[in-house]
Amino acid sequence: MGDINPKDVYEFDEVYERLLEMDLNGVPGLTKGLKNVPPAKDLVRLDGKTAIVTGGSRGLGLAIVNRLAEAGANVVIVDLAVEFAESAVAYLSTKNYRVKFFKADVRDLKQIQEAVDFTVKEFGSLDILINNAGLWKIKHYYDFTEEDWDLIVDVCLKGTFFFTQAAANQMVKQGTGGRICNTISVGAYSMENYIGCMAPYTAAKSGVLGITRSLSRELKPLGIAINAVCPPGMVTVGGGHFSMDDDLKALMASFPSVPLGDPDEVARVVAMVVSDIGVLFHGSDIVADGGTRWQLRK
Ligand SMILES: NC(=O)c1ccc[n+]([C@@H]2O[C@H](COP(=O)([O-])OP(=O)(O)OC[C@H]3O[C@@H](n4cnc5c(N)ncnc54)[C@H](O)[C@@H]3O)[C@@H](O)[C@H]2O)c1
Known part of the structure; x- marks a missing residue:
């Protein structure tokens, strides 16, 4: 040398x-x-901003609500789980966070618009949207029904697209831009687990990744950033309560388990993406999974 x-x-x-x-x-x-x-420390602040978090009454969504509110944002939880949402709002108001709940189904375009209108009426604007509502089932491909497909794809994919449409229209009307962040999954990369058996979910989350990238072209000139964050498997109500046939449970158990993530660890990344720390993220998918898509362990 x-x-x-x-x-x-x-x-x-x-x-x-x-x-x-x-x-x-x-x-x-x-x-x-x-x-x-x-x-x-100033760049992570969201004072004066208003956010909607879909599926924000529990699990990852609630962890995101907590971080955005801590950073100073007003937050509206949009969810169907009324009891969870009311408990969440009661708890977060003990921290003096400004959080409200609006009951809506993200598959319903009319309810989506009502949620946006409620947010603007309560807080004066909509600046941040977190498309987080989602669900999944683990089944052999031959056991999935049309109803399973419609439910999973409509909540994860249709809900994300039409909520984004309504929120972006509102942001354009305000003329101050905005930030949109979609929750995807290791399933978006077909790396969900060793056995698969999640094809509708994988299709839906791959679709969310696709619309994130595609919409970034249209939204960038409007001053709106759209990105996606990919969490690892997490211990959440949804994560712990889906049903699985015994043969699939046994098959899954025959593989070494992969460490699970904590929802707050993912929520910190989402908060970064929608704050001025993440000002350069546009059409990006940020994988924050601790390496679990490669089945990495300690
Ligand atoms: N838990 C995991 O292992 C994991 C891993 C990767 C990605 N994700 C994704 O993270 C997100 C949050 O998942 P979670 O584990 O916190 O699940 P969760 O079931 O605990 O929370 C999801 C929330 O979405 C709400 N929701 C479902 N359908 C809805 C609808 N049609 N309209 C409005 N709200 C609706 C539920 O009521 C619930 O409060 C989802 O998009 C999920 O796909 C989860």
Whole structure:
């Protein structure tokens, strides 16, 4: 290995001098310069913003609501699980967070619009949408029914698309842009588990990844960022309460288990993506799964 001639690596010219002064304003209009960057603790704040979190009454959704509200956002939980939602709102108001609940089914376009209207009426704007409501079933392909397919695909995919449509229309009306973040899954990459048996869910979450990428082209010029976050398997109510036939349970148990994630660990990533820390995310899928899609263990 030969010596490096500093002249080949850098010129100690005025650009480098400005670096030493911590001032990168060398490209007027293009860079803001390090002297003027806001502190990171300010960039994670969401004061004055209003968010909707679908499926926010429990599990990952509730963890996201908690983080967004902690960062200063007003939050509306849109969910069907009334008892869970009411308990969540009661708990979060003990922390003085501004959180409200609106009961709506994300498969129903009229109810979606009503949820958006409620949010604007209560808090004055809609700036952030988290499309998180979702569900899944684990079955052999030959056992899935048309009803299973419609339920899974409509909640995960149709709900995400039409909620995004209604929210984006509202954001455009406000003229202040916005942030949309979709919850996907390792299933979006067909890496859900060792045995599969989740084809409708995998199709739906792959579809959510597809509309995230596609819509980013249309939404970027409107000042709206749309991204997706991919969690690992998590211990949640939904995660713990789906039914599975005994033969599938036995098959699953014959493979080594993969560590589960904590919903709050994923919620932190979602909060980052919709804050000014994540200002460059557009049409991105952020995999925050601790390596579980590769079946990595400690
Ligand atoms: N738990 C996991 O292992 C895991 C892994 C990867 C991705 N995910 C995804 O994370 C998201 C949250 O899952 P979770 O584990 O917290 O599940 P969860 O069942 O605990 O919470 C989901 C919430 O969505 C709500 N919901 C379902 N259908 C709805 C509808 N039609 N309209 C309105 N609300 C509806 C439910 O009432 C519930 O409150 C889902 O999109 C799920 O696919 C979960």
